[in-house]
Amino acid sequence: MKRLGVFLQEYGVIVALVALFGVNLLERGTEFLQPEILRNMVSQNAYTGIIAIGMTLVIMTGGIDLSVGSLVALCGAVGIIVLNGVGANEASTTLAIALAGCASLAVGTVAGFLNGFTIAYGRVAPFIVTLAGLAAFRSLALVLGNGGEIRSTVESYKEIGFGGIPIPGLQTAVGDPLIFYWHAILFLLIACFASFLLNRTAFGRHVIAVGANERAAHYSAVNTRRVKVFVYTLTGALTGIAAFTLSAKQNSIGTGSAGLYYELDAIAAVVIGGTSLRGGRGRIWGTVVGVVLLTLITATMTTYRVNTNWQGVVRGAVILIAVLLQRGARAND
Amino acid sequence: MSAFTLASRDLSMQFPAVLALDSVSVSFKSGEVHGVVGENGAGKSTLMRILSGIQTPTSGEVFISGQPVRLHGVRDAIGRGIAMIHQELDVVDELTVAENIFLGEEITKRGILCSTKMKEETRALLSQLGAKFSADTRVESLSVAGKQLVAVAKALSLNAKVLIMDEPTAVLSEHEADALFSVIEKLKSQGVAIVYISHRLSEVLQICDRITVLRDGRVVRTLERGEADESELASLMVGRPLQDVFPPKSHVHGDAPVLQVRDVSLRDKVEWASFEILPGEIVGIAGLVGSGRTELCESLVGLRPLVGGEVYIQGECCKLRGPKDAMKRGVCYLSEDRKGLGLVLDMNTVENVTLPTLRKFASPFIDKKREKAVVSNWIETLDIRVGDVQAPTLYLSGGNQQKVCLAKWLEVEPRVLILDEPTRGVDVGAKRELYELIARLAREGMACIVVSSELPEIIGLCHRALVMRNGRIVGEVPEPLLTEEAIMRLAAGVDAA
Numbered sequence: 001m002k003r004l005g006v007f008l009q010e011y012g013v014i015v016a017l018v019a020l021f022g023v024n025l026l027e028r029g030t031e032f033l034q035p036e037i038l039r040n041m042v043s044q045n046a047y048t049g050i051i052a053i054g055m056t057l058v059i060m061t062g063g064i065d066l067s068v069g070s071l072v073a074l075c076g077a078v079g080i081i082v083l084n085g086v087g088a089n090e091a092s093t094t095l096a097i098a099l100a101g102c103a104s105l106a107v108g109t110v111a112g113f114l115n116g117f118t119i120a121y122g123r124v125a126p127f128i129v130t131l132a133g134l135a136a137f138r139s140l141a142l143v144l145g146n147g148g149e150i151r152s153t154v155e156s157y158k159e160i161g162f163g164g165i166p167i168p169g170l171q172t173a174v175g176d177p178l179i180f181y182w183h184a185i186l187f188l189l190i191a192c193f194a195s196f197l198l199n200r201t202a203f204g205r206h207v208i209a210v211g212a213n214e215r216a217a218h219y220s221a222v223n224t225r226r227v228k229v230f231v232y233t234l235t236g237a238l239t240g241i242a243a244f245t246l247s248a249k250q251n252s253i254g255t256g257s258a259g260l261y262y263e264l265d266a267i268a269a270v271v272i273g274g275t276s277l278r279g280g281r282g283r284i285w286g287t288v289v290g291v292v293l294l295t296l297i298t299a300t301m302t303t304y305r306v307n308t309n310w311q312g313v314v315r316g317a318v319i320l321i322a323v324l325l326q327r328g329a330r331a332n333d
Numbered sequence: 334m335s336a337f338t339l340a341s342r343d344l345s346m347q348f349p350a351v352l353a354l355d356s357v358s359v360s361f362k363s364g365e366v367h368g369v370v371g372e373n374g375a376g377k378s379t380l381m382r383i384l385s386g387i388q389t390p391t392s393g394e395v396f397i398s399g400q401p402v403r404l405h406g407v408r409d410a411i412g413r414g415i416a417m418i419h420q421e422l423d424v425v426d427e428l429t430v431a432e433n434i435f436l437g438e439e440i441t442k443r444g445i446l447c448s449t450k451m452k453e454e455t456r457a458l459l460s461q462l463g464a465k466f467s468a469d470t471r472v473e474s475l476s477v478a479g480k481q482l483v484a485v486a487k488a489l490s491l492n493a494k495v496l497i498m499d500e501p502t503a504v505l506s507e508h509e510a511d512a513l514f515s516v517i518e519k520l521k522s523q524g525v526a527i528v529y530i531s532h533r534l535s536e537v538l539q540i541c542d543r544i545t546v547l548r549d550g551r552v553v554r555t556l557e558r559g560e561a562d563e564s565e566l567a568s569l570m571v572g573r574p575l576q577d578v579f580p581p582k583s584h585v586h587g588d589a590p591v592l593q594v595r596d597v598s599l600r601d602k603v604e605w606a607s608f609e610i611l612p613g614e615i616v617g618i619a620g621l622v623g624s625g626r627t628e629l630c631e632s633l634v635g636l637r638p639l640v641g642g643e644v645y646i647q648g649e650c651c652k653l654r655g656p657k658d659a660m661k662r663g664v665c666y667l668s669e670d671r672k673g674l675g676l677v678l679d680m681n682t683v684e685n686v687t688l689p690t691l692r693k694f695a696s697p698f699i700d701k702k703r704e705k706a707v708v709s710n711w712i713e714t715l716d717i718r719v720g721d722v723q724a725p726t727l728y729l730s731g732g733n734q735q736k737v738c739l740a741k742w743l744e745v746e747p748r749v750l751i752l753d754e755p756t757r758g759v760d761v762g763a764k765r766e767l768y769e770l771i772a773r774l775a776r777e778g779m780a781c782i783v784v785s786s787e788l789p790e791i792i793g794l795c796h797r798a799l800v801m802r803n804g805r806i807v808g809e810v811p812e813p814l815l816t817e818e819a820i821m822r823l824a825a826g827v828d829a830a
Contacts (some may be wrong), residue, residue, distance in 0.1 A: 200698040202691040209688060212679040219636070219666070219674045220741065221657040223690035280679050 062279025067133025074257025112236015161249030211279025732763030
């Protein structure tokens with residue numbers, strides 16, 4: 001019984017994933033196993049997923065980043081403005097798209113750096129700093145977009161959003177080659193990168209040390225401030241990447257709506273994945289599974305035709321259960 | 334009237350790696366001071382954690398006045414009259430003495446606090462203990478000794494019949510310790526059973542009526558007062574006779590100081606501190622707790638900003654920005670707060686040892702094999718007893734934790750190693766090993782600064798001692814004149830008129 005408890009604490013998120021998958025399979029049969037549906041499990045929330053990877057590192061240092069959702073709107077807005085500016089000339093669309101990506105990435109990086117710098121050197125609580133960011137970045141995006149949507153005037157921008165690598169041998173229901181989207185590929189690549197960063201580099205070890213006992217880490221000659229600045233900067237950069245792919249898919253950015261509640265989804269995925277909000281312990285693969293699990297929850301509710309208004313209740317319950325399981329893990333220490 | 338007793342029969346506690354307690358049977362009677370001694374890892378803490386309801390034993394029973402009981406948590410234990418005064422005192426700095434004592438047990442009338450009544454009862458308790466502060470004093474303004482009294486008063490307010498005290502004098506000056514002993518004497522006469530855990534054997538022999546010696550999770554013997562002297566007690570603890578505790582002092586070579594401190598001042602803590610240290614020299618810093626010893630040391634690795642003065646390392650004036658900066662210049666600081674600042678308790682031995690030097694092993698990916706090999710080497714050199722190098726350092730005994738901290742800094746190969754209370758909470762056997770290690774490092778040319786409240790340690794180990802009082806270095810005692818008296822005069826400010 002106790003063993004089962006430990007197993008659930010460690011791999012509960014996978015058990016939940018398999019269980020939900022099984023439920024869907026029973027209800028919808030093999031239709032649920034269509035490659036297209038499986039692909040969407042990974043790609044649908046890959047935007048939040050990319051952000052959640054950064055969020056995992058932030059939370060592992062004992063911090064939090066509430067500003068990512070608003071930052072998506074700001075990065076996307078700047079990206080599309082650059083795109084439209086440079087891409088006005090038909091000949092330079094490729095350049096325009098590249099510059100839009102760079103602009104989005106740069107804005108995210110700078111914003112993340114500002115967050116991190118204020119937190120580490122200004123010694124303000126992460127919650128407060130990023131709460132300010134949540135308000136300010138959205139507001140800046142609204143200013144840029146005049147309160148509404150900014151549409152891309154470069155038609156081929158969409159191709160980034162819908163492009164990707166065809167999966168050999170697999171087809172969609174209508175017979176087109178099945179494409180694994182760029183943003184989903186990025187999500188998985190970034191997850192692998194972060195996993196290596198966390199588990200195999202000095203920086204990763206320092207992240208854990210800062211989260212577990214910041215003062216002891218400082219006394220042990222770890223540059224704790226630099227670690228903090230880095231995790232927020234990385235999260236900002238990842239947010240820029242997410243904003244770029246999201247705006248490409250939509251071929252526009254709604255400055256009031258883009259990225260809304262992404263911070264909550266990202267935090268939820270991190271927590272469900274087994275990363276401790278108190279810092280010091282966490283795992284990237286858990287966050288990836290957490291992201292997929294959130295998508296699967298939505299899918300399951302569609303399967304059972306549950307009114308989408310109920311989604312929040314289910315998500316809330318899942319988050320609470322995840323945290324309760326984690327606390328069990330701590331109490332057993 | 335049947336006397337109150339707390340007893341255990343065949344208590345065993347199995348942890349994943351070790352059998353921490355092996356059928357331990359003890360009994361504590363009302364009106365006695367019962368010492369519990371043993372090396373670190375002997376099982377003292379585990380036994381106390383079980384008796385105070387923090388942990389549930391694997392097997393065995395606990396009896397209160399002859400009745401078997403199952404303790405469900407700390408509150409349950411307190412309800413049954415068992416209270417523990419932890420080393421880390423559980424008092425809230427921001428509240429007053431009275432508020433602390435009644436925290437969680439506030440006296441109310443229809444939901445409104447009766448502060449007058451609580452203050453009255455607090456005053457009664459404080460006078461019973463002979464405390465010199467008032468019920469309205471904010472706890473943060475009290476000394477450690479004062480806070481300890483608050484914790485004792487709180488236990489008494491809960492009708493504690495057994496008071497378990499874990500190393501109560503570790504953070505007290507000698508004068509404060511004496512005051513505590515008279516409090517203990519008073520409580521004893523009122524019929525309280527005192528369980529007294531300490532590494533200071535002289536103290537245990539002085540105040541305890543009976544002494545139980547634990548070794549490797551078993552009761553070796555329970556001694557009556559006067560049955561053994563200090564060295565016999567120590568032998569029982571380690572299971573072999575102890576020779577000289579301190580290694581012979583080596584000669585100091587070299588004439589160029591490796592570290593020079595000139596007129597260093599820190600805000601509110603240290604004024605005009607100056608000294609220098611040669612390679613291979615062991616310099617002690619003595620003084621009462623709060624005299625600025627730790628603050629001075631912390632400033633030498635950049636943990637505190639200097640408001641005045643300079644620090645020269647190998648003749649070069651340095652503005653140290655933090656421990657990392659200091660480490661690069663060869664100065665390392667081993668903190669007195671092992672659990673809070675010395676180790677990241679959730680991390681394992683390997684990760685803790687390589688924390689400052691991790692970049693050496695990463696290019697950019699950590700070479701975990703090499704890392705582990707280096708740490709294994711330290712484990713062997715320092716004889717660190719870790720069951721599993723992958724287990725969190727939380728589970729190590731005090732002495733082994735200290736060795737992990739040391740290994741961490743020795744891996745840096747420092748020129749100057751500052752050791753702040755290196756043997757606090759460390760058992761006799763491990764203490765001796767630490768002394769030998771420090772002496773060896775000095776022989777090999779490292780400059781060592783040893784901060785200690787234990788005067789025999791300063792006298793036995795150091796080439797000379799600096800004495801601090803109220804933030805100033807008030808004197809230096811060279812080797813031939815090193816005596817407890819000479820140091821205490823300076824530390825307490827008694828002029829040898």
